[in-house]
Amino acid sequence: MSVQHDEAQDLETTSGPPSTSRRGGPSAESHSRGWRGLGWGFLVKLAIMAVINALGLLALISAFRVESWWIFGITLALLVIADIVYFTKKALPLKYLLPGLAFLFVFQIFVFGYTAYIAFTNYGTGHAGSMEQAVDAALIQGERRVEGSPTYPLSVVERLGGELGFAINDGGEVLVGTENEPLSSVDVPTASGAPSDVPGWTVVDRGRLLSDQELQAAVVDLRVPVSEDPNDGAIRTRDGSSGAVYTSTLVWDEEAQTITDTVSGTVYAPNDRGSFVADDGSSLPTGWYVNVGFDNFLAIFTDPALAEALLIVTIWTFAFALLSVVLPFALGLLFALVFNDPRIRARKFLRVLFILPYAFPAFLSALLFRGMFNAEFGVINDLFFFGADINWLGDPWLARGAVLFVNVWLSFPYWFLVCTGALQSLPSDTLEAADIDGAGKFRRFRSIILPLLLVSTAPLAIASFAVGFNNFTVIYIFNDGGPVIPGAPYRLGSTDLLITAIFDIAGISGGVANYGLASALSILVFIVIGLIAAIVFRQTRRLENF
Amino acid sequence: MRKHIGMSALALASVAVLAGCAGGGDTSDEASEPVDASGVELTVWVDENREPAVEAAAATFEEETGATVTLVQKNFEDIRNDFITQVPTGEGPDITIGAHDWLGALVSAGVVNTIDLGDKTGEFEQVALDAMTYDGQLYALPYSLEAIALIQNVDLVGEEAPATWDEMIQNGIDSGAERPFVINTAGQTGDGYTMYPFQTSFDAPVFVQDSSGSYTNEVGMGGASGEAFAEWLAANGEDGTGYISTTVDYAINNELFNSGEAAYTVQGPWAIGEYPDVNVAVNPVPPAGDGTAAPFVGVQGFYLSSQSENALIAQEFLVNYIATEDAQRALYEADPRIPAWSTVAEEVASDPIIAGFLASSQNGVPMPSIPEMGSVWDFWNAAQAQIIAGADPVPTWDTMVSDLEAELGG
Numbered sequence: 001m002s003v004q005h006d007e008a009q010d011l012e013t014t015s016g017p018p019s020t021s022r023r024g025g026p027s028a029e030s031h032s033r034g035w036r037g038l039g040w041g042f043l044v045k046l047a048i049m050a051v052i053n054a055l056g057l058l059a060l061i062s063a064f065r066v067e068s069w070w071i072f073g074i075t076l077a078l079l080v081i082a083d084i085v086y087f088t089k090k091a092l093p094l095k096y097l098l099p100g101l102a103f104l105f106v107f108q109i110f111v112f113g114y115t116a117y118i119a120f121t122n123y124g125t126g127h128a129g130s131m132e133q134a135v136d137a138a139l140i141q142g143e144r145r146v147e148g149s150p151t152y153p154l155s156v157v158e159r160l161g162g163e164l165g166f167a168i169n170d171g172g173e174v175l176v177g178t179e180n181e182p183l184s185s186v187d188v189p190t191a192s193g194a195p196s197d198v199p200g201w202t203v204v205d206r207g208r209l210l211s212d213q214e215l216q217a218a219v220v221d222l223r224v225p226v227s228e229d230p231n232d233g234a235i236r237t238r239d240g241s242s243g244a245v246y247t248s249t250l251v252w253d254e255e256a257q258t259i260t261d262t263v264s265g266t267v268y269a270p271n272d273r274g275s276f277v278a279d280d281g282s283s284l285p286t287g288w289y290v291n292v293g294f295d296n297f298l299a300i301f302t303d304p305a306l307a308e309a310l311l312i313v314t315i316w317t318f319a320f321a322l323l324s325v326v327l328p329f330a331l332g333l334l335f336a337l338v339f340n341d342p343r344i345r346a347r348k349f350l351r352v353l354f355i356l357p358y359a360f361p362a363f364l365s366a367l368l369f370r371g372m373f374n375a376e377f378g379v380i381n382d383l384f385f386f387g388a389d390i391n392w393l394g395d396p397w398l399a400r401g402a403v404l405f406v407n408v409w410l411s412f413p414y415w416f417l418v419c420t421g422a423l424q425s426l427p428s429d430t431l432e433a434a435d436i437d438g439a440g441k442f443r444r445f446r447s448i449i450l451p452l453l454l455v456s457t458a459p460l461a462i463a464s465f466a467v468g469f470n471n472f473t474v475i476y477i478f479n480d481g482g483p484v485i486p487g488a489p490y491r492l493g494s495t496d497l498l499i500t501a502i503f504d505i506a507g508i509s510g511g512v513a514n515y516g517l518a519s520a521l522s523i524l525v526f527i528v529i530g531l532i533a534a535i536v537f538r539q540t541r542r543l544e545n546f
Numbered sequence: 547m548r549k550h551i552g553m554s555a556l557a558l559a560s561v562a563v564l565a566g567c568a569g570g571g572d573t574s575d576e577a578s579e580p581v582d583a584s585g586v587e588l589t590v591w592v593d594e595n596r597e598p599a600v601e602a603a604a605a606t607f608e609e610e611t612g613a614t615v616t617l618v619q620k621n622f623e624d625i626r627n628d629f630i631t632q633v634p635t636g637e638g639p640d641i642t643i644g645a646h647d648w649l650g651a652l653v654s655a656g657v658v659n660t661i662d663l664g665d666k667t668g669e670f671e672q673v674a675l676d677a678m679t680y681d682g683q684l685y686a687l688p689y690s691l692e693a694i695a696l697i698q699n700v701d702l703v704g705e706e707a708p709a710t711w712d713e714m715i716q717n718g719i720d721s722g723a724e725r726p727f728v729i730n731t732a733g734q735t736g737d738g739y740t741m742y743p744f745q746t747s748f749d750a751p752v753f754v755q756d757s758s759g760s761y762t763n764e765v766g767m768g769g770a771s772g773e774a775f776a777e778w779l780a781a782n783g784e785d786g787t788g789y790i791s792t793t794v795d796y797a798i799n800n801e802l803f804n805s806g807e808a809a810y811t812v813q814g815p816w817a818i819g820e821y822p823d824v825n826v827a828v829n830p831v832p833p834a835g836d837g838t839a840a841p842f843v844g845v846q847g848f849y850l851s852s853q854s855e856n857a858l859i860a861q862e863f864l865v866n867y868i869a870t871e872d873a874q875r876a877l878y879e880a881d882p883r884i885p886a887w888s889t890v891a892e893e894v895a896s897d898p899i900i901a902g903f904l905a906s907s908q909n910g911v912p913m914p915s916i917p918e919m920g921s922v923w924d925f926w927n928a929a930q931a932q933i934i935a936g937a938d939p940v941p942t943w944d945t946m947v948s949d950l951e952a953e954l955g956g
Contacts, residue, residue: 125917128655137656137852141683151664168662210859211585212615238662239861283918285681286656305949376793391784393734394792394935408883411935483935484928486942489734493925494710508627512920 025378027346041339048088053079057494078102099379118391119217119296119519122402123289125512127274130288135252138268140274145234153194154235154243156209156219157201164215166224167195167203168243176201177224183235194241209240216240250284259284264398266480289516309488310501310521310546317497318341322402324468325461327408331414333453333471337445340423358413369406394483396494403495409462422456423449463537466529470499490514498525570606573674573831586859591642593622593627598645599880603873607863608650615863626651632853633657646677648844650917657858658685659850666869672729674886677845677912683856684712686847687864689874693841694740694814696832699723704807707829711744713787714826716831718809728808730799736931738923739842739913740812741779741790746840746911747833748775752922753914761914763954768947771835776933776943777836783934792935815883815903828902830909843910845886921953 048260064070065074082102085094113244121127152168157176159165165178165185174195186198196203209215223234225503226245233247251260257335259268259276268276274290277283301307335354339347357365372378373392392402427447434444475481480494481504490504490512493494502521507513571686592600597619598763617638620628626648632638634657642653651657660683674688698716702721708714718726731737738745741750751766767775782789794802800820802839803811812831848868853862867873868935874887878894884904885891895901913920929946931941 082582125630125651125653125757125920128630128657133634133853134656137653140656140659140852141681142652143660145662145685207584208864210611210856213855216856216858239860239865240858241862244662244834246662285650285654287654288656316647374790374793374798391935394931480735482931484734484736486932486937487930487945488928489921489924489927489953491928493734512918512924513627513630 012136036288036503045086048461052082056082071352078105102150108125114516115522118515118525120293120516121174122274122293122295122516123290124514124516125507125520126285127287127289130276131270134274134276134286135259135286136290138250138284139248140506142261143236144248145249146245150244151242151244153192154241155194155196155198155457156204156206156240157195157198158204159201162217163202164204164222166222166243167198167201168235169193171194177235179222179224182227184223195545206240220489234283234533250269256545266303272448292516296516297518297524300520300524305487305489305532309485309492312485312494313492313496313498313501316495317398320400320407320471320495320497321465321468324407324411325405325464327404328412328456329415329419329464331408331463332417333419335416336419336423338493340420343356351416354416355413357409357418358411362410363473363477365410366406366474369402369409373402391540392480394484396464396485399479399483403478405470407468414464418457418460419453422453426452459537462536462540466533469525469529471497472499472503473502476503489524553650558733566729585598586611586854586856587612587616587877588641588863588905589616589618590637591618591620591625591639593625593643594619595622596643596877599873600868602869602876603867604863606678607743607867611726611859611862613859613863629849630655630657632916634713634855636853638851638853640851640856640860642849642851643846644685644686644849645715645917645935646847647690647913647919649678649680650919652849653680653685656657656820656918659852660685661850661852661861661864663687663865663869666865669869669871669888669893670886670889673843673849673910673912674845674906679917680915686849687869688845688847689844690879690881690886691843691907692815692883693903693907693910694743694831695841696810696829697803697813697817697821698807698810698827698829699803699806700827702806705827706833708810710832711747714810721809722790723807723809724852725789725802725808727789727810728799728802729790729812730814731790731797731931732927733935734792734931734935736792736927736929736934738926738930741930743812743831743839743841743909744778745775746838748772748778748835749837750775750913752926753916754910761916762925763918765947765950766953768944768951769907770795772943772947773940776939779930780936782938783936785936788911791932792931815900818899826899828852828906830902830906838909841906842913843907843911846883847886863956890905916944918954922950925950925953947948 017371049434059075060072060079063069063075082098082491085091085098121380152170154169155167157165159178163178165176165181166183167174167176168183169192172192174186175183175189176186176198186200188195188198204215209219219237219240222314223236224247225234226232231247233245234245235243237243242427249261249263251262252258253260260266261268266278266282267282268278270289271277273287273292275283295490299306300310338344339351339354344350370393372380375381375389375393378392379515380392380518381388390398392398430448430452431444475495475497479493479495479498481493484491484493489506492501492504496504498521502518502525505514505521506518507515553817553917590604596619601617604617608612608615622643625642625644629638629642630651632736634655638657642800649658649886663670663684670688671691674691675684678684678686678688698705699721704716708717715726717823730740732740739751745767746750748771750769750772753761754764754766756762780786780789784791790899796817799813800817801813802808803813804821804823806824818826831839831841848864850860850864869887871887874885874890876892878885878890882894884900884907885894891904895904913919925946929942932942
């Protein structure tokens with residue numbers, strides 16, 4: 001939908017300068033505003049807005065049908081705003097900004113808001129749904145088939161007024177009952193299979209049963225007691241054509257909001273952590289997610305095993321991000337200076353060679369390096385260390401060095417490119433002036449080239465720091481954050497960055513999932529990166545005074 | 547809009563289903579009379595390997611009932627988490643394929659329904675049903691079993707099963723192969739699953755089993771027997787004999803065995819396709835300690851969503867169209883794992899490789915499916931990797947056991 005916005009914008013902007021043939025006065029108006037001349041601009045805008053409105057309406061109808069009121073509201077708001085912006089004269093800047101803003105809202109602000117919301121819940125393994133669903137699950141888990149109960153052929157029957165019941169064939173005898181009336185025998189000719197004709201009742205056709213979801217839900221929930229004594233159990237059906245006797249050991253009391261185990265008499269009451277717990281401390285397996293306030297944020301700092309591992313991860317993240325900027329920058333600058341010297345022959349060819357690591361997909365390179373760094377089978381030990389058994393991937397410090405090496409290898413061509421460009425655009429008169437003043441090579445580099453270079457590359461360095469901070473691909477592919485820190489939960493490892501730690505904690509690759517904790521960490525990472533960017537941008541403004 | 551997308555996906559899927567129905571056998575069941583369920587849509591999550599087989603059963607089902615079955619192909623590894631997160635929102639499928647060790651997590655998330663196989667219960671291998679049972683309730687229709695076994699290079703060491711670890715290593719050395727034995731440790735991650743038969747031979751099960759065979763929450767691998775296994779691991783690790791090394795991951799393991807550089811390996815049936823260049827024989831894993839080497843048995847099956855709006859028809863599809871001999875055979879043919887359906891299992895046991903895995907699984911124990919298993923793997927694998935890489939075995943192992951106990955108690 002928003003793609004259409006873009007097109008609308010493009011068409012508006014490319015409709016060219018105001019044509020001279022227009023009769024309008026000096027207050028020149030866009031082609032798309034009205035019907036002048038051929039009126040193409042207006043027609044195109046009208047057509048595009050018609051498509052957008054049609055799609056929006058379609059989305060509104062679907063959202064209304066499935067009762068997703070959030071999506072309904074947001075779509076409605078976006079649609080109204082789009083119409084207002086593109087059909088009024090005012091709000092000219094918004095005409096350009098709206099598509100971008102819509103994207104920002106849908107893909108950034110909404111995602112961020114939702115992450116923040118999850119950060120304050122205990123959403124994760126064991127707390128995945130609503131309380132209502134947890135009750136459903138408890139009732140499912142508590143209902144057992146009575147041992148030795150045969151499977152009876154069964155028909156769903158209906159009485160005047162829509163009351164549903166089951167008719168079963170118990171060895172030739174037909175029994176009928178409803179939710180409130182226990183099974184009782186009816187006098188019909190005995191037959192094999194499900195009863196097809198029950199006096200006083202209409203047998204519900206199975207086709208109708210299966211194609212009517214409401215009826216199906218009612219039948220799935222229907223329990224017909226076997227006798228007056230509820231402990232004898234009740235008939236239930238799972239497929240609509242056969243039934244068996246089940247007893248339920250867990251009873252949900254909606255008034256008191258408790259679940260009672262009828263066998264042991266234990267009462268499970270909901271607690272503020274989203275679980276049903278009894279006085280003796282036992283709890284039901286299924287919980288639901290609840291707001292836990294700042295617990296996730298507190299756990300990051302107070303849970304001893306987690307806090308210690310996360311501290312290691314955090315320090316390494318900063319070190320990795322910083323070194324991932326400084327080292328490739330230095331290396332790239334060095335090569336840029338060298339290859340900028342006109343005395344070197346075949347510079348163009350060499351430059352292309354040096355850009356190759358950047359042109360290769362990062363995850364493939366990381367995978368290759370993973371194999372090359374293998375202590376036993378990798379070429380690095382074989383070729384460069386005379387077959388020594390250096391455990392690159394198993395030792396925490398060697399692994400850190402190795403992953404840093406890989407990242408420098410992957411990112412120095414970028415700095416090589418950037419620095420080459422920046423070097424070639426340095427003002428030659430300033431350099432010449434320095435030469436005339438008698439500045440040596442090193443002095444010239446330190447006082448003229450480097451400061452001027454930093455002005456143009458500092459913003460890139462900040463961006464690069466943020467990329468290094470969140471460099472998921474290289475860490476995950478190369479070593480999956482390993483080797484594991486002894487005793488650390490969630491398999492946190494010595495080369496894990498915060499972003500891969502979040503991935504491990506979220507349990508996406510298996511293991512225990514704790515989306516709440518992972519979201520809380522994401523929020524912290526976001527704040528850290530935001531702060532660093534703000535500080536450094538302020539500093540670079542100072543650099544520009546050079 | 548979403549509905550719209552759903553409809554076109556459905557149209558695409560039906561085309562796919564129609565295209566795939568060519569191989570479908572007659573899976574109808576004489577007990578169930580044809581029903582008319584046109585207009586009902588059943589969504590089934592299935593992975594790439596099993597899709598053709600489920601497609602065949604779905605085609606028969608669609609033909610006989612008029613219902614529509616939409617197969618959604620997913621990565622097997624993604625299904626567990628996606629199922630847990632999507633079922634509560636109402637966006638999940640009615641049925642999904644899955645592994646039995648997810649069961650604890652699925653139950654504690656409240657996303658699976660119980661299932662009643664009725665008279666079909668007797669047709670399945672008991673161990674498969676046990677694995678899919680949680681707290682006395684059956685939650686899935688099992689369809690296959692799998693267990694790792696000792697795979698040996700026939701040209702190097704013959705078909706005879708070695709009786710002990712030492713005998714195996716000796717045979718391997720005598721064969722002249724570069725390595726007598728190779729085993730996957732998933733690199734630095736550690737692989738407690740593949741190592742488990744050796745661990746159980748030291749009588750150090752991950753959890754203590756009660757008299758009925760169900761796992762308790764009591765960690766069983768602590769104490770002297772666990773420490774003995776840890777010491778054995780260190781003795782054969784990188785600082786010891788070097789037979790077990792964290793430089794070996796799944797790909798390297800298979801490469802070494804397939805090139806004939808290693809005489810023996812421990813792998814599952816899924817890896818057989820990786821060994822086209824060698825003649826293999828499959829035998830139970832030899833014990834390294836005094837006990838029996840019992841690998842984990844994994845069971846796969848079909849789970850029913852607790853939030854399904856088509857519970858009746860989903861049950862109908864599973865019990866009358868998937869739980870049939872023909873459908874089970876089609877599943878075996880699509881992805882050869884040991885069938886859970888007894889008669890099909892007997893039928894395919896004529897294949898010596900399948901028979902080998904079957905024999906290994908008969909020694910096996912079901913993999914625990916408690917929800918805490920996720921963090922158990924994290925600690926357990928990591929400790930094994932550290933010991934293999936040369937950490938002091940007994941303290942490392944004991945720390946892991948006490949970390950686990952703290953995690954499970956807390």
